[in-house]
Amino acid sequence: MSLKQTRNISQHAFREFLNRIIHLTPRQIEDLLSRTHDVRQRRAALAEIETRTEQERKCPYCSEDGRQKWGQTRTGVQRYRCDCCLRTYSGLTGTQICGLHRHDLFLEVIRNMLSDTPLSCRKLAARLGLTKDTIWRWRMIILESLAEACDKDFSGVVEVDETYQRESRKGSREWANHAANSNQHPAPPRPQWYVYRSGRIKMARGLSQWQIPLLTVMDRGGRRLFAPIANRRNRTIEIALAPIVPDDAVLCSDGMRAYRAFCKKHSLTHYEVSNKPGKRVVAGAFHIQNVNALHARYDAFIRPFCGPATKYLHRYLRWFLLRAKIKPEAAFRSILAAA
Structure with a gap:
């Protein structure tokens, strides 16, 4: 069966489905609305990618406008071939998320980050079926791609x-390296925090360096x-x-x-x-x-x-301020635009 025939069958089935909606029970309608919302959430990332492709029609390699459709990736993103340089590209080419396979889950991570109660990497990974390292890497991409959150001009x-x-030096190997080879690796400037909590060393009261x-x-x-x-x-x-x-x-x-x-x-x-x-x-x-x-x-x-580790503290402060300033879809568009 040809692809054109398959599309015609799909369109016919869709019209039949629309004609039968009136016969659905209230519970079935609620289930339909819920599933439609879930599908729309998953397809929102692809819609943003296609919107960017339509707005920026130039080839990312030679900046020519002429192009033709050239199949799709396995994630559903439309690819194009430039009429001039004959190279193929998509709406993700040249962006920081080029090569990312789960655009829907990436947008879900953005939604969670900008919600009132963002989850930790482990909890969000368990919810989405990903690893905590993937969640962490995506969060760093998101925070680095978004604009500065702090205001500069105050008045009144x-x-x-x-x-x-x-x-915090979370993830640092300073203490382990010093214990393994004290001659090559100098002693860290302070003990680890669990040493203070254990009571072996008393922490000075008040503020410190x-x-x-x-x-x-x-x-x-x-x-x-x-x-x-x-x-x-x-x-x-x-x-x-x-x-x-x-x-x-x-x-x-x-x-x-x-x-x-x-x-x-x-x-x-x-x-x-x-x-x-x-x-x-x-x-x-x-x-x-x-x-x-x-x-x-x-x-x-x-x-x-x-x-969080002190070297990433400025990113968390930006994250904290951005939650009230930007919507998830706008944040996704900003990441696509940050080449």
């Missing part, structure tokens, strides 16, 4: 504070910045805040001296608040409660990941 009443993330400050800046317009800084010294705060806080802004912070010095140098109106009852709001409108609420949401977000 600006709130600033900092929270802390414990330094192993607590990474995360500077948080917000204004009443919803602009946000969440970034790690080296320390809380005056010079570090000056370098971080000077490019983004205008001279006519009103700065609200706690009593840290670095903020006071910054406002004095730039002649900013400064309100200091405290966490003591009755002193959390000054003049009825100046506070840092929006920043504190953001810190609480970040703590809930980062907890399931059990302390």
Whole structure:
């Protein structure tokens, strides 16, 4: 039977199916809607790929417009052959996910990442039937391909504070290499964290060099910045805040001296608040409660990941801020556009 005959049979069967929908029971209709939604979710990735191909018709190798269809991949992505250079390509050629076979699951990973309750790599891998290493690799591709999440221009009443993330060397071989050959590999700068938890070494109270400050800046317009800084010294705060806080802004912070010095140098109106009852709001409108609420949401977000490695911390901060800014389909289009 020819391919044309098969398509005609499929179209005829589809028309017959549409004519019989009216005879379905309410339970069958609900089941149909559920299955249709699942199929649509799986086909959404292919639709985005085809949309990109129609918008960018030029060959990725020679930039010519002439092309013809040249079969499909086993994943259903349409391939084309350039009339000029005779090379074949698809909507994924030249992108960071070229060669990826499960586009539907890749989009599901994006949806989970941008949801209110993202899962850990192991839990999401078990749900999708993949390995945790695949989930991790896809997440790194997604976070590297998406745009910067932090805002740069603040105005009006600006709130600033900092929270802390414990330094992590998850995945590092420093301790194992030192134990195997202490002459070739120097001792790591600190013991592993489980040594402190075991009680063999007491951890010093308060802040230390192993607590990474995360500077948080917000204004009443919803602009946000969440970034790690080296320390809380005056010079570090000056370098971080000077490019983004205008001279006519009103700065609200706690009593840290670095903020006071910054406002004095730039002649900013400064309100200091405290966490003591009755002193959390000054003049009825100046506070840092929006920043504190953001810190609480970040703590809930980062907890399931059990302390990401510090070298990947900036990616997790970008992930945290992007969840409220971008939709899954828009994120998938951004990844396709990031060649």
